[in-house]
Amino acid sequence: MTLSEADLIINPDGSIYHLNLLPEDIADTVITVGDLDRVGEISKHFDSxxxxxxxxxxxxxxGYLGKKRITVVSTGIGTDNIDIVFNELDALVNIDFETREIKKELKSLNIIRVGTSGAVQPDIxxxxxxxxxxxxxxxxxxNYYIQQMSGDEHSVLDSIKSHFSHIKGIHPYLTAADSTLLQTIGKDMEKGITVTAPGFYAPQGRQVRAKxxxxxxxxxxNSFKDGTNRITNLEMETAGIYALAKTLGHKALSVNAILASRVKFEFSSEPNKIVEKAINMVLERI
Known part of the structure; x- marks a missing residue:
């Protein structure tokens, strides 16, 4: 199938539309961050x-960390931006830009999000x-993609839908982390279900002026529990990252720097130190 110029937009210089990247510009290991300033905070650790x-x-x-080639890309905030970034990253490795056809041999990227989040459990x-x-x-x-789910994902999602059935208008979706990345990069980290909200204020339970x-x-x-599974934290990208990565055949893990306790109404006085801790942990294990 040849992709149309409207479906796959390629810039005059041969780069993908939004990311402005050429296929040779990205590594097989990609770190995503929401904040564009955080890109440099990670690449400053590179050897080149x-x-x-x-x-x-x-x-x-x-660049390179030792012999490991790594790409760091900022996504901006929210799953609407994740839709752009992940489709374009996939296009860069799995579509021939000359013929506009999907390659016969598909590549699977390792994608690690390093982001910030707020805890919803009092013991975190x-x-x-x-x-x-x-x-x-x-x-x-x-809602706009066909998603293939495992038996475990279906089981946990059914419990979630039952727990939140009284909230009108939401249609939650659920995707697991890549098991290999979870066991290697996330091996001794706190773990739990991360909720991705479509906004920062009321969609995350914040009350300012609007009711x-x-x-x-x-x-x-924080009252949801299904066996050993519990909801631990809130942010705005992880669910989209996991779902699109799996749909497109990539591996993904989200690593969250907990800056706030939503149950204790507290926010860290040293957020940059916590983010730097997360960056160092990921780079040491990648």
């Missing part, structure tokens, strides 16, 4: 940097580095 490119909120650095302190066992999406991204339609949202999250 071969490429720096940027367009809009999408900043990319590719600020400063914790947490690996997401599952990404639970309360956003609408996967929340879902009262006591945090307590509804």
């Amino acid at each position: 940097i071969e490429l720096k490119k940027g367009k809009r909120e999408f900043i990319t650095h590719t 302190p600020m400063g914790t580095i947490l690996a997401s066992t599952y990404g639970l999406g309360f956003d609408a991204l996967m 929340n339609a879902v009262p006591n949202f945090i307590s509804q999250l």
